[in-house]
Amino acid sequence: MEAYLSELNDAQRAPTLQIEGPMIVIAGAGSGKTRVLTYRIAYMMSKGIDAFNILALTFTNKAAREMQHRIAQIVGRSEAKNLWMGTFHSVFAKILRFEADKLGYPSNFTIYDTQDSQSVIRAIIKDMQLDKDVYKYKQVYSRISSYKNSLITVKAYFNNPELMEADAMSKKPRMGEIYQEYVQRCFKAGAMDFDDLLLKTNELLNRFPEVLQKYQNRFRYILVDEYQDTNHSQYLIVKALSDKFQNICVVGDDAQSIYAFRGANINNILNFQKDYEGVEMYRLEQNYRSTGNIVNAANSIIDKNQTKLDKVVWTANDDGPKIVVNRLLTDGEEGRYVASSIFENKMQNQMANGDFAILYRTNAQSRAMEDALRKRDIPYRIYGGLSFYQRKEIKDVLSYLRLLINPKDEEALKRVINYPARGIGATTMDRLSIAANKYGKSIFEVLENLDHLPEIKITKSTRTKLDNFVNMIKHFTILAQNADAFTVADTVAKKTGLVQELKKDGTPEGIARIENIEELLNGIKDFVEEQKELADANGSIAEFLEDVALATDLDKETEDEDRVALMTIHLAKGLEFPYVYIVGLEEDLFPSGMSMNTRSELEEERRLFYVAVTRAEKQAFLTYTQSRYRWGKLVDAEPSRFIEEIDEKFLDYMIPQDDYKYKPLINTDIFGDEVDKSKLRQTKPKAGTPPPAHKPTEEQLRKLRKLRPAATEPAKATNAIQLEVGNEVEHMRFGKGKVLGIDGVGQDRKAEINFENGGIKKLLLRFAKLKLLS
DNA sequence: TCATTGGGCTTTTTT
């Protein structure tokens, strides 16, 4: 038997050795599911299955790379090379490029990112002269996105009165028209958005039986990781491809489903056994990652959820230290506490910076942490947020490159035609747009044919500017036919005047932007050299753009630097760190104020908290503040309900427990690191015992009074509200609405309400902040 | 056509 199989426990070995047939592996946090997936693939190959016939879909490209790397170590690099592994988006983007002509797309179609898509929608709303306060482009975008993820095409939309009515109810009766126009504009621009990569794959497999057959025969064995986070569109793709051979292995953990907001459907994993015949179910319940305290604390959290599969995660590891809970006065103070705690832990336990992670609910929280780490000279790296490729200067360069590959790419064109400024303004663009629409051509085609279109009113000087632009782009295009991506990008950066423009600016931000462009060019250079080593690639711009479009921050090459990691909890899924700080555990922040209205939303927040805690190997730290800067103002905060939900015996409060909610801040010191340290030492020897209370000095009281704004009672949930069917109510977010129905008793009492702004919602009255109007 | 400014909005999470 293969040696690596001895690295598995019995529970892990069983699914690893089952090659044929449908199977599901429910894998608790830290139970070694990646190991199972990796070894299963290696085992399949050792049994003579061709790598060419295996498709493994992962949640991030990084996960795919790491797995492939590990498999290569076991079965050899040349064998592993033929494996298809990657995210849904990247795998099917490749297939779509290959089959593009069948769907009427060019094979060099552009992939629009969220920014591009939203910009298209903004333009449509403007062109249709709709009220932008009613038709908010972000809302419209996410609505369209959810249609696509549910496979509701424009046609299906107009055939579905319920959907249209729901949109009309939320004051957006022209939603369908926007959707239609958006799809048309993307198509004309030869562009697919993220959701199209899945939607069009479905279309491809549905409309062309021979194509479906081809890929069914090719991908005889399919594995899907993080199955709990697949959406309907992804579910259908997997279902279609696995239909013939039924060799489908899905792995996931319902307790870690945290992407419902973008259409992930937890029912995919809950109902898997009904979807295929003779499903074998395996459970991985032993956690190897974390201490007993962490595992059990996490269990006590997830226990509060109603919707979950039966599963008990346990560990044979030591109990370890308890989870530390601390309250700080402000977010700045929180940052300082975390930084000094990291510093102490590093010293006491001889740990590296890379052994620490700071996790938060929203990206905006990173700033306070950064400031504190910087002051302490602790190196850190922020993941996520505005990713490198989304920065303005980077997108500018990339847009030029995009335009060379696909001249129909209107978003790219709009971005670069007058940047750096070359005197081509809005008026000219409007005229060009109108002409382009009239002839069904792209703007770039119109530009190329101005001689034949004399009716477009353009002054002589503007004409010269346009011609210059077209000639410049054409010059680049010719260059791109012979040179590699780096040479082209370098030329673009210089010849367009992009870099010059930034140099002229001279501000520190301008200089930082030039550095970013340089970093991009270096990145392209690396990419080109890497690709040239591969037989089936040549380092072209098209290849680079494909890579970039679907890259995430986690995918970026690790410089092997030893840094504290800062990221949202969503990004941290699948990762692990010896020490984890989870900050901002406050009501309205975590759980997010946007996700407290229904039980299912709240349960997703709770799963998110579960994910956060289970990232920790040795110890977890939870912090919350009494007041925090939000929207530029200092606002009062209240400890998160999630803290209370953890069984107390796993917690070590650094503040008196009976005082841990509200009350003026007296015991926690807020003025400097020295005292912070002494406090840390104080609690160490007698864990669990709160430090003695100190009387505040006059000086401290004065500062406190200054810092705390006049106490405002936080808007409290109207849990005592007595609702009846037919009542008119008002909701903070959804606006006015009418109660359609009420059911459930006590804590579970919920009302079905038809809102003007949100359509029909079921709200748990315990949490919903409703005002009774009549 | 371009640059500046003020107002409004933002903070959920991401492929």
Next chain:
DNA sequence: AGCCCAATGA
């Protein structure tokens, strides 16, 4: 507090 957009004036 910061970002993005529209309005305004040169």
